[in-house]
Amino acid sequence: MHTSSFFSYGLHFFTYLILGMWGSHTAFGQTTWSGVVTDGTQAVVGANVYLQNTYFGATTDTTGSFSFTADPADTSHLVISAVGYQTQERTVLNSKETASLNIHLKEASHTLQGVTISAGSFEASDKHQAVALKPLDIVTTAGALGDIAGALQTLPGTQTVGEDGRLFVRGGEGYETQVFIDGLLAHSPFNASVPGIPTRGRFSPFLFKGTTFTTGGYSAEYGQALSSALLLGTNDLAVQTQTDISLMTVGGSVSHQHRWEKSSVWAEGGYTDLTPYQWAVPQDVQWITAPRAWNGAAAYRHKTSSTGMLKLYTQVNRSKLALHQPNVEQLPDTELVSLENDNLYANVSFQEAIGKNWTWQSGVAFTYDEQQVIIDQSPIRQQQRGLHAKSVWTYDVNTNVVVRAGAEYFQDQFDWEMPSSEGDVALTPSLIDWRITQFVETDAYLSSRWVSRLGVRTEYSKLTDTWKASPRASLAYKTGKNSQVSLAYGTFHQAARPDYRAVNSGLADEQAAHYIANYQITQQGRTFRAEVYHKQYQQLVKFDPTQPYNPLAYNNQGDGYARGLDIFWRDRQSVNNLDYWISYSLIDTERNYRDFPTTAVPTFASKHNFSAVGKYFVTNWRTQLGASYSFASGRPYFNPENPQFHSDLTKDFHSLSVNVAWLIRQHIILYASATNVLGRDNVFGYKYASQPNESDSYNRIPVQPTAPRFFFVGMFITLSKDKMKNQLDTL
Amino acid sequence: MIMKLLSISIALFWFATLSFAGNPAYEKAMQQAIDQLNQAGSPEAYQAVANQFQRIAQVEQEEWLPRYYASYAYIIQGAMSDEGEQKDQHLDQAQEYLDQAKQMMPEESEVVTLQGYIHMIRVTVDPATRGPEMAPLATQTLAKAVQMNPDNPRALLLLGQMQYGTAQFFGSDTSEACALISQSVTKFEQVEAAPSLYPTWGENSATASQKACDQ
Numbered sequence: 001m002h003t004s005s006f007f008s009y010g011l012h013f014f015t016y017l018i019l020g021m022w023g024s025h026t027a028f029g030q031t032t033w034s035g036v037v038t039d040g041t042q043a044v045v046g047a048n049v050y051l052q053n054t055y056f057g058a059t060t061d062t063t064g065s066f067s068f069t070a071d072p073a074d075t076s077h078l079v080i081s082a083v084g085y086q087t088q089e090r091t092v093l094n095s096k097e098t099a100s101l102n103i104h105l106k107e108a109s110h111t112l113q114g115v116t117i118s119a120g121s122f123e124a125s126d127k128h129q130a131v132a133l134k135p136l137d138i139v140t141t142a143g144a145l146g147d148i149a150g151a152l153q154t155l156p157g158t159q160t161v162g163e164d165g166r167l168f169v170r171g172g173e174g175y176e177t178q179v180f181i182d183g184l185l186a187h188s189p190f191n192a193s194v195p196g197i198p199t200r201g202r203f204s205p206f207l208f209k210g211t212t213f214t215t216g217g218y219s220a221e222y223g224q225a226l227s228s229a230l231l232l233g234t235n236d237l238a239v240q241t242q243t244d245i246s247l248m249t250v251g252g253s254v255s256h257q258h259r260w261e262k263s264s265v266w267a268e269g270g271y272t273d274l275t276p277y278q279w280a281v282p283q284d285v286q287w288i289t290a291p292r293a294w295n296g297a298a299a300y301r302h303k304t305s306s307t308g309m310l311k312l313y314t315q316v317n318r319s320k321l322a323l324h325q326p327n328v329e330q331l332p333d334t335e336l337v338s339l340e341n342d343n344l345y346a347n348v349s350f351q352e353a354i355g356k357n358w359t360w361q362s363g364v365a366f367t368y369d370e371q372q373v374i375i376d377q378s379p380i381r382q383q384q385r386g387l388h389a390k391s392v393w394t395y396d397v398n399t400n401v402v403v404r405a406g407a408e409y410f411q412d413q414f415d416w417e418m419p420s421s422e423g424d425v426a427l428t429p430s431l432i433d434w435r436i437t438q439f440v441e442t443d444a445y446l447s448s449r450w451v452s453r454l455g456v457r458t459e460y461s462k463l464t465d466t467w468k469a470s471p472r473a474s475l476a477y478k479t480g481k482n483s484q485v486s487l488a489y490g491t492f493h494q495a496a497r498p499d500y501r502a503v504n505s506g507l508a509d510e511q512a513a514h515y516i517a518n519y520q521i522t523q524q525g526r527t528f529r530a531e532v533y534h535k536q537y538q539q540l541v542k543f544d545p546t547q548p549y550n551p552l553a554y555n556n557q558g559d560g561y562a563r564g565l566d567i568f569w570r571d572r573q574s575v576n577n578l579d580y581w582i583s584y585s586l587i588d589t590e591r592n593y594r595d596f597p598t599t600a601v602p603t604f605a606s607k608h609n610f611s612a613v614g615k616y617f618v619t620n621w622r623t624q625l626g627a628s629y630s631f632a633s634g635r636p637y638f639n640p641e642n643p644q645f646h647s648d649l650t651k652d653f654h655s656l657s658v659n660v661a662w663l664i665r666q667h668i669i670l671y672a673s674a675t676n677v678l679g680r681d682n683v684f685g686y687k688y689a690s691q692p693n694e695s696d697s698y699n700r701i702p703v704q705p706t707a708p709r710f711f712f713v714g715m716f717i718t719l720s721k722d723k724m725k726n727q728l729d730t731l
Numbered sequence: 732m733i734m735k736l737l738s739i740s741i742a743l744f745w746f747a748t749l750s751f752a753g754n755p756a757y758e759k760a761m762q763q764a765i766d767q768l769n770q771a772g773s774p775e776a777y778q779a780v781a782n783q784f785q786r787i788a789q790v791e792q793e794e795w796l797p798r799y800y801a802s803y804a805y806i807i808q809g810a811m812s813d814e815g816e817q818k819d820q821h822l823d824q825a826q827e828y829l830d831q832a833k834q835m836m837p838e839e840s841e842v843v844t845l846q847g848y849i850h851m852i853r854v855t856v857d858p859a860t861r862g863p864e865m866a867p868l869a870t871q872t873l874a875k876a877v878q879m880n881p882d883n884p885r886a887l888l889l890l891g892q893m894q895y896g897t898a899q900f901f902g903s904d905t906s907e908a909c910a911l912i913s914q915s916v917t918k919f920e921q922v923e924a925a926p927s928l929y930p931t932w933g934e935n936s937a938t939a940s941q942k943a944c945d946q
Contacts, residue, residue: 046775048782050789055760057786059779081785083824134860239864240871524814617859622900624859666901720867 033058034067035101037080044105047082052089084108107448108399117443117453117474119488119518119531120217122155123210138205141613142626143657143675145712147200148211149190152230153630154611156531156566156583157215160632160653161604163684163703165198166190168604169215170535171562171589172227172512175497179203179230180222182311182349184365185410187386189230191293191319192341192371196703202317202343207299208232215566216514216533217488220439220455220472221392221406226494226512226537234311237301238264242720249713250274253295263302270295277711285706286324288336293319307353314346326701327376328689335376344368359394381417384498386410400445404455410435414498427549429502433463433495441472449478459493463505468493483521490514496541496556504551510558511538525573534563540593560591560599580614600646603685606632606653622663626673630655637685640698654680667718675710682708760787761796761928768804769932777808781824788828795835796928799842802828803932806848815856822849840880841930847873848889869893884922885933887915892940909944916941 033051037044043064050057056070060082070076078101081087085105092101122133137151144150149167152158159168166174179189181203193199210233222229238257246253253270274290297315304310322338349363367386372379392406411434420427441455453474460467470493476486493509501507518531540558547553570581586608592599613628634649642648659673676682682704689699764783771777781804788797802825809821826849832842850869854861870893876886891911898905919934 046778046782048785050782050786053790055756055786055790057782059775059782062775079789083820134857136860136863239868622902663901665903666897 030069030071032067032069033078033101034065035103036060037064037066037082037103037105039085039105039107044082044085047080047085047105049078049080049103052077052079080105116484117451117476117486117488118484118520118529119474119476119486119516120215120514120533122152122213122215133211138211140615140624140626140659140661142628142659142673143630143655144628145200145673145675145710146205148203148205148208148230148232149201151205152213154581154583154613154628155213155215156529156568156585156609158585158609159587159604159606160609160630161684162653162682162705163196163198164604165193165200167228167230169228170533170564171560171587171591171602171605172535173602173604176225176227176494176512177230178222178225178228179232181232181313181347181365182234182363183221183231183361183392184347184349184363184390185224185386185388186345186347186365187367187388187412188343188345188369188384191317192339192343192369194321194323194337194339194373194375196325197291197321197323197706202315202345203232204297207234207313209235215531216535217472217474217490217516219453220441220457220470220490221404223437223439223457223459223470223492224410224435224494226492226510227535234299234313235301236309237262237303238266240720242718245717245719246270247715247717248272249711250277262304263300265301266297266299268295268297281707281709281711283707284704286334287706288322288324289320289338291319291321293317304350305352307351309351311349312347314344317341317343323706328687328699328701329691331699331701336374337376338374339371341369341371343370357396360392361394362389362391364389378419379417383413383415385413387412402443403440404442405440406438408435408437408439410437412495412498414502416499416502431463431498431502431505433461433501435459435461451476461495461509463495463501464508466508468509480521482523483519486516486518486520488514488516488518500541500543500554503549504554506551507541507554508539508556510540510556512536513538525571527568527570529566529568531566532564533566534561536561537591537593540591542593543595545595558591558593558596560589560593562587562589562605564588577617577619578614579616580612582612583610585609596645598645601636603635603637603646606635608633624661626659626661628657635685638688639686639700640688640692650683650685653682653684654678655682656680667720669716670714671716672713673711675712676705676708679708754791757787757791757794758928761800764797764800765928768800771804771807774808774811777804777811780804781808785828788831793835795832795839795842798828798832798835799845799930802826802832802845802849803930806845806852809849809852810855818852818856822853825849838879840876840883840886843872843876843879844883844886844889847876847886847893851889851893866893866897870897882918884915884918884937885930887911887918888933888937888940891915892936895940895944905944909941912937912940912944 037047037049037060045060045062045064047060048057049060049066051070054070056068058066058068060066076092078090078092079087080103082105084107086108088103088105138148139146141151141154149165152167153160157170161168164174167177168174169177179186189202190199191202212231214229216227218229238259241258243256251270251272253268255266255268257264257266271294273292278287278290295315295317300312302310320340322336324334325337327333327335345367347363347365349361351359351361353359365388369384372381388408388410390406390408392404395403397403414431416429418427437457437459439455439457441453443451443453445451455472457470458467470491472490474486474488476484478484492512492514495501495509496507513536514533516531516533518529520529537560539556540560542555542558544553564585564587567584568581572579587605589605590599590601610631611628615624615626617624632653634652636646637648637650638646639648655676656678657673657675658677662670664670684703686700686702692698764780764787767783768780771780781801784797784801784804788801791797805821805825809818809825812818812821829842829845829849836842847869850865850872854865854869873886873890873893876883877890880886891908894908894911895905898908915937919937925931
């Protein structure tokens with residue numbers, strides 16, 4: 001009997017143990033928890049509702065309802081979590097009865113579909129689906145020829161200024177757009193050029209993973225740009241070790257990158273020369289030295305910790321060109337124009353998180369540029385040194401408020417050497433200026449619908465010995481699940497052009513105030529944006545052209561305005577494999593600056609600008625076909641025979657460009673493009689002689705491309721050590 | 732006497748099983764959730780099971796498997812979704828749980844396999860933009876998982892599928908990819924008694940992929 005009682009005791013013990021664990025509590029009575037989870041208007045589906053530190057819980061169904069049973073306890077801590085909502089915790093006093101709960105979740109502020117600051121800004125990244133452009137768009141836009149500025153010119157707010165190549169934004173001049181790489185200024189972001197020959201950006205689009213193109217109202221972190229800041233974010237660690245070879249009708253390049261676990265290096269060398277191209281395709285001008293350039297670049301990346309990143313980038317560039325341009329004063333004579341340019345850019349930046357809530361970013365950028373332009377045997381040499389150092393602290397106060405503050409130091413030095421009007425005595429003006437700036441800015445999510453950004457930037461300039469403060473403010477309100485309206489305001493300063501300040505160092509900064517209202521709706525691969533703006537210019541430099549070296553002939557009494565409407569539509573959804581966007585800009589702008597005798601529309605402004613870009617991917621051929629069309633209404637030009645200043649307009653501008661990219665194999669891409677395929681005879685403006693000729697009229701020559709069309713063919717090859725294969729062989 | 736010995740040994744056996752099993756509540760809850768995972772067919776069902784693993788994970792702070800499975804359930808939701816933004820949202824969740832699992836088991840081939848899987852589905856959101864960078868990353872990660880454990884049929888399967896897709900797109904030879912897939916099928920067949928609760932998913936997909944190869 002003893003044995004059997006022990007056995008039965010043991011059996012009971014285990015019964016107790018097992019049942020005790022697996023729900024014998026049913027016998028004692030369980031509590032049923034049930035209820036509904038909503039966000040105020042609709043059911044939250046798939047929310048996780050559970051008792052903290054237990055397995056007990058359930059998932060809400062399509063009506064937001066949940067129900068589960070759990071052991072009773074004196075009090076229970078209920079947790080409700082769902083993606084896109086703030087997690088809620090509730091302590092519930094257990095009544096041992098069926099609990100029925102109504103739970104109201106608040107949307108998390110930083111959800112993917114959340115409200116964002118969007119007025120005046122176009123983002124190109126692959127982070128979200130909602131961005132206007134993808135990084136790849138910059139290289140695949142027909143007519144852009146891999147030039148960042150060229151691709152951005154298909155966005156609203158920009159002007160087609162074919163003879164220049166820089167970005168003219170909302171009635172602003174080319175110099176009013178500044179380029180920042182990882183937050184640091186690139187002092188000479190465009191290749192040197194001579195009048196009439198369009199320039200290209202110095203930086204390859206392949207260097208960057210994210211681009212933000214602002215057309216106004218941008219953050220207090222950026223200054224010294226009246227119209228626009230182009231923010232380029234460089235790539236992180238190289239993905240893999242590989243070598244890239246480019247063979248193009250205009251030259252070639254080789255680059256190699258090596259990846260270690262926590263660091264990578266990359267180096268590139270290239271040479272471009274348009275001599276063979278200009279021999280093959282007839283040109284309207286007589287080239288002596290076709291544009292040619294040597295390029296070298298190197299980058300180093302080191303991941304210093306899980307949150308730290310050190311980036312170094314440097315590039316050198318040497319280029320030259322020479323051509324005969326018609327001499328408008330003595331037609332049909334020509335004059336020889338030549339250019340030589342050396343440029344160095346270096347950028348070092350470091351980023352690290354400090355503790356949970358702080359991020360620290362610092363960096364230094366340096367630019368050296370030297371160019372010599374000879375027009376009709378009269379050489380002008382210009383040397384520029386630019387330095388920008390910056391340190392930014394970001395503090396996450398909580399999930400809804402972020403504060404950014406920073407300090408910057410800018411230094412600029414320009415030296416010139418030019419013949420004086422008295423013959424061989426050389427003039428050597430120079431200019432040195434430094435600035436210190438501070439900024440502080442707060443992004444606050446006031447609710448899941450409202451976000452505000454308030455900032456202020458202060459700058460001190462050594463040369464003018466003045467302090468300036470620029471307030472900036474943005475506000476966005478989410479009007480629906482996919483739509484929002486936003487407003488932006490800001491004042492912006494930019495130092496007067498260095499050649500003006502070299503004569504009169506007391507010239508004050510030019511100023512602009514921006515007022516922007518924006519509406520945006522994004523839904524399933526379709527984006528629509530409309531933006532209206534008003535921009536008021538003040539303190540623009542005016543001068544008397546007859547006294548170029550007289551400081552008293554320069555002043556800050558110029559002003560102007562620009563107002564208009566920008567529309568953008570992009571659709572990658574409606575037609576399979578087709579992605580297209582359409583931009584339209586209407587602008588009304590006038591200014592009185594430089595040597596204008598009166599307020600007038602500047603020569604770079606066309607009232608209507610339109611572009612359409614399409615890309616179609618043919619899967620079977622692994623080929624992308626692209627086309628883009630640009631239109632700009634006529635631009636005003638100065639006609640000395642017309643007493644009405646800037647009242648003549650050029651004919652409208654039209655250009656249709658096509659391209660094709662064929663992925664021959666995994667590592668080989670063949671790319672071909674043709675710009676202005678229809679050969680439209682576009683005229684950007686006219687250059688008039690300063691004096692009338694014998695027949696008492698003024699000679700003039702049209703400003704036009706050097707050839708109506710441009711063709712390009714390139715082959716891009718990537719060689720990578722196929723790690724995977726090597727590894728599989730050992731299996 | 733015999734009865735006594737018998738009862739003692741039974742008792743010892745029970746104790747032994749219990750102590751070896753560690754935490755039977757955990758095991759049972761996991762097994763239930765895994766069964767539910769194997770039966771799930773709809774995004775809602777995968778969300779429910781992800782939540783279940785999430786609940787287990789918040790109790791069991793030291794276990795990597797609930798985090799692994801929560802991540803897996805989110806990957807499948809990402810794969811099932813046909814809207815890019817939503818895909819990314821699920822994959823962000825998957826990455827969050829996988830990161831936790833990674834910290835606990837950085838050298839586990841199964842964990843690295845899931846990382847490769849996340850990259851693979853990320854590519855599908857926008858192949859033209861993400862393909863050039865993310866597709867090699869997915870391949871590399873899966874190759875690393877194979878290298879860590881050449882007997883892991885899931886790593887072999889996904890690597891094979893990744894290569895198959897790439898080869899098809901470029902119109903090149905799929906035999907290498909198919910060799911990987913059939914290797915994976917063999918490993919699934921030979922699979923020895925894995926530790927309990929270990930991942931077992933993928934066999935049906937492997938046989939289906941093999942059929943596609945054979946056609």
